[in-house]
Amino acid sequence: MRRTSFANWPCSVARTMDLLGDWWTPLVLREAFYGIRRFGDFQRELGIARNTLSERLRRLVEAGLMEKHVYETQPLRHEYLLTESGRDFHNVILAMTSWGDRWLAGEAGTPVVTRHASCGHDAHADVVCSHCRQPMEWADVTPRPGPGYPAQLLNRPDVRRRFHLDGAQDPAASERPADTEA
Structure with a gap:
């Protein structure tokens, strides 16, 4: 089944959603922000199927949010590093987190807090x-x-x-x- 493409719509929200495509892609990026770089680590942390993860990483590399680098030659293994574009997506993740913390957090409170290194305080995105x-x-x-x-x-x-x-x-x-x- 072929999905509709929003890549050429005159709307940055539609174009971003075309790139993301599903719920796994932002979660892969979230893990990259947590420092995950290797395929097996992404798979273990997310519990994602190998074929799904392969497709998401391929799409992120093609879109320029991640780069694929060899870290071992025998056998050939790659790690996935955030590009400038990928690192800039962190603001989107922070905005999603801020909304989710406000509207979806349970009685126990927010599941993850973000420490701003410059001032040393826990903060949320505005x-x-x-x-x-x-x-x-x-x-x-x-x-x-x-x-x-x-x-x-x-x-x-x-x-x-x-x-x-x-x-x-x-x-x-x-x-x-x-x-x-x-």
């Missing part, structure tokens, strides 16, 4: 504006087409509604807090 450093919350952001959005799609009514290009009211505006400035 998404902040790269310009003003204020938290970016759903009620305070508006999506709009960027320079990579296909120009031919901008005339479609559904796209114009999504980005409020006709001055249409944001359907979620009624759920957002009103502006309190005078």
Whole structure:
């Protein structure tokens, strides 16, 4: 069965999900962040089938998130190292962890805490504006087409509604807090 590809959609969420493809891929990356590098160690830590792990590692190497390096020649064995792109995915894992800790942690509390070495405190990820450093919350952001959005799609009514290009009211505006400035 062939799955639908989102690789060429004009949406970074869709493209990222196309790369991830399933629940095993982020877990393989999580283990890599924990320091796992070798096939057998990934398999043992995750309890994942060999063929599934082989496919996930192949996909991560092809996508440029990991590199495959020989660590033994007789027999030939490889380890998988995070690339710059792969290390940058850590922020995605931290954001997922932060959400899961808030909404899915049981009464005992969060299962894993993240220690920030720079300040020595346990911390969680916050998404902040790269310009003003204020938290970016759903009620305070508006999506709009960027320079990579296909120009031919901008005339479609559904796209114009999504980005409020006709001055249409944001359907979620009624759920957002009103502006309190005078």
